[in-house]
Amino acid sequence: xxxxxxxxxxxxxxxxxxxxxxxxxxxxxxxxxxxxxxxxxxxxxxxxxxxxxxxxxxxxxxxxxxxxxxxxxxxxxxxxxxxxxxxxxxxxxxxxxxxxxxxxxxxxxxxxxxxxxxxxxxxxxxxxxxxxxxxxxxx
Numbered sequence: 061x062x063x064x065x066x067x068x069x070x071x072x073x074x075x076x077x078x079x080x081x082x083x084x085x086x087x088x089x090x091x092x093x094x095x096x097x098x099x100x101x102x103x104x105x106x107x108x109x110x111x112x113x114x115x116x117x118x119x120x121x122x123x124x125x126x127x128x129x130x131x132x133x134x135x136x137x138x139x140x141x142x143x144x145x146x147x148x149x150x151x152x153x154x155x156x157x158x159x160x161x162x163x164x165x166x167x168x169x170x171x172x173x174x175x176x177x178x179x180x181x182x183x184x185x186x187x188x189x190x191x192x193x194x195x196x197x198x199x
Contacts, residue, residue: 065091066090066091066111066112066176066178067090067091067092067093067108067109067110067111067112068085068090068091068092068093068110068111068112068113068114068172069092069093069095069101069104069105069108069110069112069113069114069115069127069131069136070082070085070092070093070094070095070114070115071094071095071096071097071098071100071101071113071114071115071116071119071124071127072094072096072115072116073096073097073116073118073119073120074116075096078094078096079094080165081094081114081165081168082094084165084169085172088169090172093108093110096119096120097119097120097121098119098121098122098124098126098127099121101113101115101127101130102126102127102130105127105130105131105134105136109134109136110131110136111136111137111176112136112137112138112139112172112175112176113127113128113131113136113137113138113139114139114141114172115127115128115138115139115140115141116140116141116142117140117141117142117143117158118142124140124142125140128140137175137176139158139159139171139172139175140158140159141158141159141160141161141163141168142158142159142160142161143160143161143162159171
């Protein structure tokens, strides 16, 4: 397993996706807090320090951009991932990097490593389920 001191707040309302991504991030050595709502994310942001917030764009209690704004105010890096990018304003989409769902787990990890400036190598190269889509095998 790769070892990291980076802490990630992951906000995703879809429990199977949340559980999968949390497990992968933990396996890669990241410290992870995973929650389903903006309210839970804002409470954790107020109480903890994070290196990265990874948030879904659409959540049951609003948009992930609420979480993104709060994280950005604390100088925390933000990555929004969503299948509904065009539903948000141009201003919101231009404010934070956005990944379109579905995204391969291997690609998500590369983006996270890039954002965190880490050279961690993957702990393993298994089949890579995509987030929000079908299972995708890495070549």
